[in-house]
Amino acid sequence: MRRFKVGDRVTVLDKPTLFHTRTQSYCRGRTGVIVALRPDDWVIPEDEAWGRVDGRRLPCYMIRFQQGDLWPDYRGPATDTVELEIFENWLEPAKEAAQ
């Protein structure tokens, strides 16, 4: 079961991390929109990094962030974006939507 769908606005959790996560710090706590779903569930990096190829599998999403939401001092056009793939265990519904 996928928790999110294309078009959903999501916020990346800012969890404490010890090891490999592939969830880049520059997107943590930031909100973006899901633009694509990956076809299969993949083993999350937290397990795969330890060679656990049969580790936990979760849905993965491609998320588009506005540059201005990542870098408050971004000076390019407001339409510029960055896309990252984030696993479901790092996402929650956008905080702005919950308010």
Next chain:
Amino acid sequence: MSDDHDHLPDVEDTPNDFEILEIAIRELSIAKGYFSAEDHRRFMEWAESISPAAGARMVARAWVDPEYKKRVLADGTAAAQEIGIDMTAPTGQGTPSDYIYLVVHENTPKVHNVIVCTLCSCYPRWVLGMEPAWYKSFNYRRRMVRWPRQVLAEFGTIIPDDVEVRVHDSNQKTRYMVLPMRPAGTEGWTEEQLAAIVTRDTMIGVAVPRVDSLVGQRP
């Protein structure tokens, strides 16, 4: 005195921790018989011989065949297979560092795509070959997600303000390639002629194809 000029120190860079780890694991694997030293040498020889020609063929075909273009954008892995590039070899899933899921992003008059890997060096090696050294540099990786227009300008690529710059950070499994826009002045060109202007950098997204800029051509 005949030897009064300065010499640069005659030493190579010291291997870093990851290089030492790679050597240790490789030598252990060879000692345990998982693969031979000759297997490793042949694999590296093959991996380093892959050129961006495969990507250029995909782009050129997509420019002349709208149906193929749809398939490229829908499933890059399958579209690569159509031109004889099997990303699933040898394990069915590629290798852990070269995963099989290829997504091709199309440049349009409104969107310019560019790829980077802020983690280290994820790159679509199956279709573009080994990444250039600058692609792995901290300079490129740190700045491309932060100041993309300035970095593109350093490559001579000025993107107008009414075009969205969309940076693709290859932070997980997926590998990305850019499908650049077909330049004016190429009307009636054959697929082969078109492939000759699709250079590596145009598929990374730091440059755009030009009719006077040919693959393999040196200034």
